[in-house]
Amino acid sequence: MPPVLDPSLCQRCGMCSRVCVFGLADTCDDGLPSFPDGAFCLECGHCIAVCPSGALSITGAGAPPAFPAGGNVSPEALGGYMRSRRSIRHYQEKSVDRRVLEEIFDIVRFAPTAANRQPVEWLIVHDTGTVRTLTGLAADWMRETAGRDSLYRTFPDAWDEGRDLICHGAPHLVVAHARADDTLASGDAMIALAHLDLALPAFGLGGCWAGLFTGAAASYPPLAEALGLPEGHRPFGTLLLGYPKYAYTSVPPRKQPAMRWL
């Protein structure tokens, strides 16, 4: 659906027309933009976001807020922040307040998605006891499916000995899920999870991608049942999170970027 225009607010600058992916907004004689009836609109929201006077809205409910203060970060600050983000595998025995997580997800929801469809939903396992139960089910799956000499035996064997190498004793975990038949959702979920992962240190938190857990959640019916995702949904990724127990003092070695210029 093309956006709704409030002519009384429109400054007739034509910016909405210029940024529209399909060039939908044509300027009428009176300088006001007009969106053709029935035209395919991506609902990317760029016309709304670029409008200097809040004249456009998707629902007619008014303009979204302008950029909050602090929207700009220096390259030095960004580089330092992104390089110092670590996978956290040791957590304090301290719960993260739900309001903090809500604040983080209010940032993460601005991650880009294909065609701005925003198909990713979140399951937040806040109860630490439930995290342990789910981890036990993931260990069951590995025990049942891994060959006797497989490297994967390490994980259920450690679990049986009281060591959690699957979810690292994290107090909470978050599963990004979406419709299994949505061919674009996998990329959207990865981007959303990467935003979440990157947001955590700003709140004094840390996370770790849990690929092993996601594999179990996608394949093991008892774990899938315990997660209770909506019908037709599948898990695309899992992030463990909590307060880090240890501080890092430097960055693990990384390769130089493999770059080819044309």
Ligand SMILES: Cc1cc2nc3c(=O)[nH]c(=O)nc-3n(C[C@H](O)[C@H](O)[C@H](O)COP(=O)(O)O)c2cc1C
């Ligand atoms: C898709 C993905 C899945 C991962 N799965 C696991 C996992 O199951 N267990 C784990 O301990 N770390 C997991 N990791 C963390 C990586 O091992 C880690 O990112 C890598 O060693 C680099 O360390 P850094 O994140 O501290 O820079 C995963 C990372 C990614 C991106």
